[in-house]
Amino acid sequence: MIAVWAAVLLAAVWAAHWGAERLSAPLKKLRKQWGFSVAAGGSFLGLAAASPEMGINVTSAARDVSDIGLGAMLGSTVLVIPVIVTTAYLATRKGALEGADKEHKKHRRDHYVAVDKGALTVQALPYLAILAVFALLTLPAPWRGLQPIDGWLLLIAYLAYLLQALVRGREKGEEVEWSLKEKWMAIAGVGALAVGAYFTVFSTERIVSALGIPNIVGGLFITAAVASLPEVFTTWSVARSGQVTSASTSVIGDHVVTMTLAFIPLTIIGTPIENFQLFWVSLAFVVLMAALYALFLSLGDEEKRGFGRWHIFAFWAANAAFIAVIFLWVKPLQVSGGAG
Template identity: 25%
Template sequence: MLNILLLLAGFVALIFGADKLVDAASSLAKKLGIPNIVIGLTIVAFGTSAPELVVNVFASINNNTEMVLGNVLGSNIFNVLAILGVSSVIYPLTVKRNTTWLEIPLSLLAAVAVLFVANDVFLDSAEANLISRSDGLLLLLFFCIFLVYNLMIAKGGNEDDEESETKDYTYLKAIFFIALGLGGLILGGRLIVTSAVGIAQAFGLSERIIGLTIVSVGTSLPELATSVVAVRKKNVDIAIGNVVGSNIFNIFLILGVSTVITPLQVSAASFTDIIFNIGAGLLLFIFIFTGRGRQLARWEGVVFLLLYLGYLGLLISQE
């Protein structure tokens, strides 16, 4: 019970910290004359992925490697099947041309990249499957390419379309909230990792299962909240762009950083999650072209949600 309470407290501290950090950093950047588009592509995008990053950094330092991979894969599967499922049931999601032909395929490429870097036994006849530090550095290089792509898109677009709301804090208040936000992230991340490991041990669950379910869903709450609020306001570009961008961040940045800290040994069971992640990305790409126009319809959202429930059932059956 204590571990469950600490886990909930960790999620509250983590999400509060990410929210305060984004608001304060955006306000400070605005005062320093940094363009809105750069704020959106860096500070805000990083803010929604900060929970996964902080949790994975602590898990890597503590050598909880199954939780590291489970959190990344679980978050990506939850993002596509649950968040886009819920969002498209609320309101059908129309997908932009760039998102269709560049960003969604890039997120699918990221999912496939995990399969390759984790498959040492099959590809290199190694004794064990390991995502090494060199693999992590390669993923980080892909992340740099993704950032450059985003900046090129931003330069070619109309900045007025990218206007983002920012808080108007004084310099002192902004610095205080940045420190408070970082403190919340660090405290929350630490609480989540230690309490999740305690829960896994108490209930006889593997770190992989805890990472794929409780931890990944909890750290994906900012993406869920952002997408649901956006789609209720009919801002469907934000809803789908937020999810696809987060999936790319999770693999190229978060998994990259995690494996640079501590190389990850990949269990045989994790390949089920890797394949399921690829399947979710492929299905997203296919669904865009079914029905009318480039759109995720309500019935496709229902299919996504049913698949996610089926995936949870599969995880439970494996324990």
């Protein structure tokens, strides 16, 4: 029976991300129409990329299994940075990318994926600030967990991030055309998102019940891992189209939405933290991944800014350390509850 629900989970995640991709093209057109920078383009793509996560949390809240959503959000923000950066690197090994600048051959020869210099200040550093806000709202004992007031504060934090991302480097917009097909596909995308998110949570419930593991562990290592797979293909496609910076930074835009807007459904119902050790350790690695991302961008100069092979190795080493710490020290499969 687990195999059946695993197949349903895969299909549901694909449906949710199919819906998200139907929103990517309209958001890209809006970026061009309004004259926003390529670094800000990651914010637009992040809205589409994180929409399945928002749907998962809405469904988790509605079905009273908020631990699945909580685990999926934290697990995805640890795993997806290494996955997306690696995918962008591999995609840009092609000799000629559509729309890529003349420096691309040099980037390919030097074995790194180039990222626009604005990505550090527009994306990475604001994301670290949002993580600090999230930690402040959820870790201290007096207000531990997610409450309705946290939702309002996370919404304010997201709007501040989005405003600074869109305003910086804004230029004159371009003329774009909107077809009737694009509009209907966007509507279909929203429907696919809703259906996919529902069955993602529903099938995860069945799998963790059959395996006898806590919901939050299922979210961390099952839902999060499967949900990241379609993003690989999206990143590959975007990078191959020559939008290298947007491909590499959309993961940060995605995570900003995940750590703010996507948590709002869980704040509305009020979500306690059942296993505090598992929560804070996971959040610590979320911060570590973000810090590595920002650090590697800051080490680059005007001629060579981006991610090289040793950066990718460091990301995966951090991810391996996360898995080791969770299963060898926190041991959530042995103790399903913790200090709350």
